[in-house]
Amino acid sequence: MNHLTTAEKTERIRVLHVDDDEALVDLAATLLERECDPLEVVTETSVDAALQVLRAQTVDCVISDYDMPGQDGLAFLERVRTTAPNLPFILFTGYDSAALKADAIQAGVTEYQRKRTDTEQYAVLAERVLEAVES
Known part of the structure; x- marks a missing residue:
């Protein structure tokens, strides 16, 4: 379900999504x-690889898991x-912790968005990306 008008679809928004769960990050990118439509999602499964992307490419927004090996x-x-x-x-984390959210x-x-098991969460996540980039 895409809520953008044709005029709003012209500019690409490059998102770097980092999560050590390769299957999840690939599914998230697709969804x-x-x-x-304007979202172009680049995926990485480690912080080090993500930092290399940030040095080499223009990125408009980062989505990151919390619990990853090496660095959170x-x-x-x-x-x-x-x-x-x-x-x-x-x-974008599976942890439902008030302390983590505050931190x-x-x-x-x-x-801060908590991961759920339904695919509808990606509509909310896409909206949050758009809002974050526009502000």
């Missing part, structure tokens, strides 16, 4: 691109903020 999503956010302080960063907000995430 986000299907949900919102908040440590990744901290590294992103050193070179791109205003880049929208959405923490994420304090660390400067643009949005």
Whole structure:
């Protein structure tokens, strides 16, 4: 279900989605691109690979899992903020923790969204990406 007009579809929005679950990140990319035509989703399964993408490509928004091997999503956010302080960063996590949400907000995430098992969550995530990029 795409809610954008033809005029709004002309500009691509490049999203870097980072999650150590390769199947999930690939599915999420497909669903986000299907949900919102302007989104072009680049996927990575590690923080180090994601940082390489950020150095080499223009990215409009980052979506990151929290629980990843090596570095968690908040440590990744901290590294992103050193070179791109205003880049929208959405923490997309399976953890339902008020403490984590508070820590994420304090660390400067643009949005915090909890993962669910339904595919409808990707419509909400796509909207959050658009809002974050537009603001």
